[in-house]
Amino acid sequence: MTSYAEDLILPRHNSLGWLIAVLGKQLAEDLDQRLKTMGLNIGVWPTLFALWEEEGLTQTELAERCMTAHYTTTRTLDTLEKMALVERRPHPTSRRALQIYLTQQGKELRHSVLQQAIACNKQYLDRLSQKEAQTLIQLLNKAAGTR
Amino acid sequence: MTSYAEDLILPRHNSLGWLIAVLGKQLAEDLDQRLKTMGLNIGVWPTLFALWEEEGLTQTELAERCMTAHYTTTRTLDTLEKMALVERRPHPTSRRALQIYLTQQGKELRHSVLQQAIACNKQYLDRLSQKEAQTLIQLLNKAAGTR
DNA sequence: TATTGTTATACTCTATAACTATA
């Protein structure tokens, strides 16, 4: 195996994996706290976020966008349906697929929840200059292969 | 509540939280796969990583460095003790505390596992120039408040 | 045969809290 320099991981401040884990934990806990004041939690956030971006996705499409397993999506949607925030509708052309739509109540939550998520991100970005924040977002997209 | 611009979160490529989640998932799954080829998994990684940095930590100190609950640390150490990779030793000055040390076998794993973790990080950093990679690490430390 | 979605089972991680032994 190729041998890499240890200073890519030690001290831990040099490690991409550790930094991402620290920031991910902070962001998730922060958002979870904010969501709980609105009767939600971090478990339903990726699904709602995806639907606020685009309604009418099938469960398979939703699972992909949430980076979660299809059986996890099944249960998250059960929860959200019980909360009357989303509804499953028959797909217009495929009788085995379901399309997921927001209820009126689910749509009304959008603005206040997104504001909380934005405030949450802003807490960390505010430690950087505006130019640095732009650079960080750009480099993260490049590293993650999302752009 | 203060109202922030939605373009801090939509499209999702603009969102710090989403980017961190994507990269965190990729990094964790990648490392987990690599660890499994060596009889380990992502669950024991933060503990071993901390001990390879510094031995003799108490369980409370280990829990802090792993950003996990003290009862989770208890169970992870049970697992690692059964694998004969670590051992609990009485603390020299406090009879209620325990110090955690690596066994010979735990020490021998260090190099090969760290190389895998480094290779894992490198996969993502290699999408960036050397200068960009340095900038990314620096900005992540600044955003996470770890520097 | 493959795809969409549901369900069963088990395992891990997390959360709350009770418990012991020490300080």
Place this chain on the structure above:
DNA sequence: TATAGTTATAGAGTATAACAATA
């Protein structure tokens, strides 16, 4: 009283796999 660590219990998330209905 507070701290270090263990344990019980319950709730989520994840993984594997089996299943029904449909394509």
